[in-house]
Amino acid sequence: MTALPVTFDDIQRAARQLRSVANRTPVMTSRTFDRLTGRQVFFKCESFQRGGAFKFRGAYNRLSQLSSEERLRGVVAYSSGNHAQGVALAASLLNIPATIVMPNDAPYVKLQATREYGAEVVLFDRQTGDREQLARSIAEERSLTIIPPFNDPQIIAGQGTLALELLEDVPDLDAIVVPVGGGGLISGCATAAKGLRPTIAIYGVEAEGADDVRRSLQQGHIVSIPPPSTIADGIRTPAPGSLTFAIIQRLVDDVLLVSDEEIIEALRFAVQRMKLVVEPTGAVAMAAVMCGRLPERVQRIGVVISGGNIDPTLLGQLLESGDVHS
Amino acid sequence: MTALPVTFDDIQRAARQLRSVANRTPVMTSRTFDRLTGRQVFFKCESFQRGGAFKFRGAYNRLSQLSSEERLRGVVAYSSGNHAQGVALAASLLNIPATIVMPNDAPYVKLQATREYGAEVVLFDRQTGDREQLARSIAEERSLTIIPPFNDPQIIAGQGTLALELLEDVPDLDAIVVPVGGGGLISGCATAAKGLRPTIAIYGVEAEGADDVRRSLQQGHIVSIPPPSTIADGIRTPAPGSLTFAIIQRLVDDVLLVSDEEIIEALRFAVQRMKLVVEPTGAVAMAAVMCGRLPERVQRIGVVISGGNIDPTLLGQLLESGDVHS
Numbered sequence A, B: 001m002t003a004l005p006v007t008f009d010d011i012q013r014a015a016r017q018l019r020s021v022a023n024r025t026p027v028m029t030s031r032t033f034d035r036l037t038g039r040q041v042f043f044k045c046e047s048f049q050r051g052g053a054f055k056f057r058g059a060y061n062r063l064s065q066l067s068s069e070e071r072l073r074g075v076v077a078y079s080s081g082n083h084a085q086g087v088a089l090a091a092s093l094l095n096i097p098a099t100i101v102m103p104n105d106a107p108y109v110k111l112q113a114t115r116e117y118g119a120e121v122v123l124f125d126r127q128t129g130d131r132e133q134l135a136r137s138i139a140e141e142r143s144l145t146i147i148p149p150f151n152d153p154q155i156i157a158g159q160g161t162l163a164l165e166l167l168e169d170v171p172d173l174d175a176i177v178v179p180v181g182g183g184g185l186i187s188g189c190a191t192a193a194k195g196l197r198p199t200i201a202i203y204g205v206e207a208e209g210a211d212d213v214r215r216s217l218q219q220g221h222i223v224s225i226p227p228p229s230t231i232a233d234g235i236r237t238p239a240p241g242s243l244t245f246a247i248i249q250r251l252v253d254d255v256l257l258v259s260d261e262e263i264i265e266a267l268r269f270a271v272q273r274m275k276l277v278v279e280p281t282g283a284v285a286m287a288a289v290m291c292g293r294l295p296e297r298v299q300r301i302g303v304v305i306s307g308g309n310i311d312p313t314l315l316g317q318l319l320e321s322g323d324v325h326s
Helices: A008-018 A031-037 A055-063 A068-073 A082-093 A108-116 A131-142 A153-169 A184-196 A212-219 A242-251 A260-272 A280-290 A312-320 B008-018 B031-037 B055-063 B068-073 B082-093 B108-116 B131-142 B153-169 B184-196 B212-219 B242-251 B260-272 B280-290 B312-320
Strands: A040-045 A075-078 A098-103 A120-124 A175-179 A201-207 A254-258 A300-305 B040-045 B075-078 B098-103 B120-124 B175-179 B201-207 B254-258 B300-305
Touching (some): A008 A055, A008 A153, A031 A040, A075 A082, A075 A131, A082 A098, A098 A131, A120 A131, A153 A184, A153 A300, A184 A242, A201 A212, A260 A280, A260 A312, A280 A300, A312 B260, A312 B312, B008 B153, B031 B280, B055 B082, B055 B153, B075 B131, B082 B098, B082 B108, B108 B120, B120 B131, B153 B184, B153 B300, B175 B184, B184 B201, B254 B260, B254 B280
Parallel strands (some): A040 A300, A098 A120, A175 A201, A175 A300, A201 A254, B040 B300, B075 B098, B098 B120, B175 B201
16 A cells, blocks of 8 residues: 555644644534434534634645745635635735635635735636636746645645544544545545544535545546536535545545535524534535434544635525524 | 622532533634734623523523422513523423413514423513513412522522633633623622622623613612613613612623614624624623723623524624624
8 A cells, every 4th residue: 555645643743833823623512413313413613713714724734834935935825715715814924925816706705804814816717717727827927835725735734633633622433524625624634533543434525516526436536527516615626636535535434415405404503503603615514414424323423614704695695595494 | 788699609509500501601712803902802602502592501590499399380481582492491401391471572583492492482562561470470370480580599690600610711801791681690790700800890781772770870779761672682671680780789890882783793793703603682792892892901801692592584684784894
């Protein structure tokens, strides 16, 4: 077996790097959710992370390891939103100039927050443009370092620190359930969790309209899908990365699918019953547990709520359009 | 000086009664809120309490001290909402039959939750009916024990346990800021906090349209106002109680006022920036700090977010109708 691109040691190093910089986010429970699902569920709430999502972990870990020359020149990132905010915030804390390439249909709240952190935002059209290509040409022009959203060992290691904390707080979990976009979060969490507790199961969850990782696993190689359409804007990635896919193939037990309706129902439950503001992507793993997608034997479950950056107008619409079933 | 109706010992006893039954709610912080206000603020989030508000504390403390005969016969309570849910939930945990008298304009989510906890709900018209009178006649008819919403030593002691926890987590606060309706929460918190830390300041906050306690303090005796109109439905009380007012007169440093617009702005900040679902009453103390109502010298501040039970339709409307200034 070839060695994986990220080790448990990398994650522990990232945890030291992030100590006293990242928030140690709370683990919440809901008696009602447990009663409804017949499981014991522990929600790791990255909605309370700095920048409103887990992305700050990977971004800060990566940026803090730049050379002083690289720091002076600055960084560029491309992102549908939360990675943008994570990089912008980490860059501002480390006094590094940041340029962010964002799709012009990203939620306004994410665009605004990225600019508030002092980053320069460059917009592109997600249907026609290639953001990676655009970021690369900006990077070349201005000698900037590209900070990719997921396919990078230090980014992956940073995201994995979340699972370290979760297992410190609740050591005897049967499984951790994680939303999957490009795979940075789940590959980091799987590396951390299986390093601490080899018997734990790791489940990824994708939206039905964005099942690139599930398809890639089934075919045994990376499969690209057309620009995915799902309400979960944080996981609209057309394909996993080479590094994240290698880790997912080895360490992830299964990738499950949920519909947009199921995601919205979970989001409403989070707001109405748990008093948590979550974004659609943040409700994806929760939706899989609510809808009974996990095997019966999996009883004690860690669920990652990946972020809470939802446009207030969209949240308002989702809340007004119907009541949660419970 | 006459002795006050609730002692620090009562609160410590209540804390023992509630241990492993009530949630120890988290204390949250926001770097952005601190930067905007120039203070260090610690939010005690009773939105995460069982039943979605602090009311469960007092209700459970009171109900757990009924005789076995009283438990068999059952209890009756009158409430604009959260006390209803608190009593209904505590009663269901203790296997006590509960009847709740609620205004017919209470938020639907509170009516529904009260019924879900197994209580019988009796509706009345807040503009014409006297809920206290109605509860009393039901109590007589069916030999039930009345559980008043605030004017009761065991209710007050239960609510005060919140301040014990807050000061255990953050011992060196200059002040605690608390929303004021009938005064049960603030009189319990003041008794607890000044028992632990005599130099701490306690500030109450009322909505402009519901300033019965501020007026009562100014006049030196209990003043009744007409049925108050404010978006903060949890503090629409026309007058403080005899017990709560006696404690407030002795232990509360000042009662401040905020407008409905200021409450809504604080609520939006909580949702958009802190990812917390709070009800309008829950945002009242936060609004006072946001709007600079506290003296400059008060730097380290505990703010009580009293609950998170907001009708999803109302929350949707508040979120869609404008952006938070920040």
